[in-house]
Amino acid sequence: MATLALKHIRKTYRNADIETLKGIDISIDSGEFLILVGPSGCGKSTLMNTIAGLEDITAGEILIDGVDVAQVAPKDRDIAMVFQSYALYPNMTVRDNIAFGLKIRKMEKANIAQEVDRVAAMLQIDHLLDRKPAQLSGGQRQRVAMGRALARQPKLYLFDEPLSNLDAKLRVEMRTQIKRLHQQLGTTIVYVTHDQIEAMTLADRIAVMKDGELQQLGSPKEIYNQPSNMFVAGFMGSPSMNFIHATVDLDGQNQPVAVVRVGEQSHALPLPASLRERDGQSIVIGLRPENITEQAVESELMARLPLTIDVLEPTGPDTIAMVTLNGQEVACRISPDFEAKAGETLPLSVDLSKAVFFDATTEQRIVI
Template identity: 60%
Template sequence: MATLSINNVRKQYGSVEVLKGIDLDLTDGEFLVLLGPSGCGKSTLLNMIAGLETISAGEIRIDQRVVNEVHPKDRDIAMVFQSYALYPNMTVARNIGFSLEMRGQAKAEREGAIRRVARLLQIEHLLDRKPAQLSGGQRQRVAMGRALVRDPKVFLFDEPLSNLDAKLRVDMRTEIKKLHQRLGTTVVYVTHDQIEAMTLASRIAIMKEGVVQQFAPPQEVYERPANMYVASFIGSPTMNFVRGTLSAEGDRLGVSVGRERSGFLPLFQAPEQAGHWLGQEVILGIRPEAITCYDPAIAAGNPALVKVACGVNVLEPTGADTITYVELNGHEVVARIKPSDRVAEGATADFMIDMARANLFDPKTEQRI
């Protein structure tokens, strides 16, 4: 295991700045996911940690050792690529052990390490096969085995599951999670898939245009996003954003929404600085699962639940939930309701909003208030 520190790291290609001052610190055994759309700089950052890209400015430390000028083979890292990068003419066993062979490790030790890793990944029966005889999931396990056999300080994964079909991707995601729990090795994992990020990471760094927008545990990113970009990138369906005015009724602060700002939604726990926004426009952020069909028994025991009447526009059954598009005081928002809570398209029904899960954003900067 190892710590990893990334301090004010920048990358430029000519006049184009790809990474604009990245700061991340990982403790021993952490699982960091770099998440963002194509072109945000996440793979460039991973390659810089690996030593495959030079650093324009800043510093990368592995176990307190500055590695800016250290050759990739001397960084004690192992990388798993999207393309697997297996040698087609070698057996699985030789693919896994080739790096040990190149280092001159004794054959008996090498074979012991290969068997240990193959047992861990449950591919002992594949050791005599060649890559062409393997499925995509099996090839990915071999690629992981080749990294594991070296027992590195840091594992680097570059979108390792993107070439797999949906079911296999879920299965392999679970295997990677189990593997990390068993080994406890520090991991940096690049993906554009938010589900992978949420399920695997101990902390997520969400990137946009070479800047880290938020660096936090998955649940914090989901429930308390730093800005509207993070809020919209994480979650499917995405967070609802409703423009309104921060107002007061008696001693309660809330958001008035609607064409005439008539619908008052009281905030259950207003942020400390909310009082400075009184009378000003804000953006209310609500996750779809915080908007559900009204249940008087549940609402009676929870003061954070606010009853609202909404027109039902569209229903999208997904099996476990029904995604429901409703009209809230002139704004279309998405609710997530149970299939047993039957509502009819075109009807008006009572819903409840959990205002304890509300977020407020500055409409100009899009930062969380």
């Protein structure tokens, strides 16, 4: 497998004078699974296409195993790409679709047959080899598209939203299939998705993009627990992180607190001691739904607040409760066995030890 380094990648569409990629820097180790995420129009698919050679870059370097391939033709980059649309040849059987790239490379027939059988068995589509794409389900077509890429054994695999056309159940099954394949083969993969669940479950590292810029690059755990700014914090997680605007005050013991409103009453939320230096400043408290729950938390940075349940959303393993805190809607995650009804006021624990704090002006995370 190969390493990939993207250095200062810029892409400008001259006819529209729009800079789509604004100096992207990412390095990927051999065998690493990197996922590009971000909202529609953020540039993630454009970046993928520049790696594949389907689009030229305006500036920068694309290094595969240390060699700049920015001016190399797509067919000579030794990259396999799996598309959202499958891109199968409808008049060919599954066997011929998988073998197509090998035939183009003029591999011997016996070796082609052996490779097709190997890949088909790995993807559990060996019983489909004599069918044509029209006779396959969406999930089967996607596996054929993956098989065609795997049969080539290139240096680098690119997946461009490969599961977006599948239903929810199939998406989960194919995620597991892709994860298993990566663990077995140790391939180097760059994967584009707008689905944060795919990103969290599949990736070794995640690159979060917005407006053509890289917002944060890190492991799923880092992205989730230590987001670099409010955009990353709000984009990753379902439901997304709650943002509570507050001002840092000092209590009678000179400890920092944030005063919030619950209905007509005010309550003080304890803050980390390091925020004392921000006395009088506006901050944003980022709290994941699981940090507001019915269970008591043993922590000095915990507050018990009487919160009224506006809406309950059972999900099976837990229940999302929507409450109003500081005049805004806040999502809480409570146990499905906890007796709660809409309109009921219940004491819920707010765990500030797990909170992430942001500068209200710059929206960047405050390192504490």
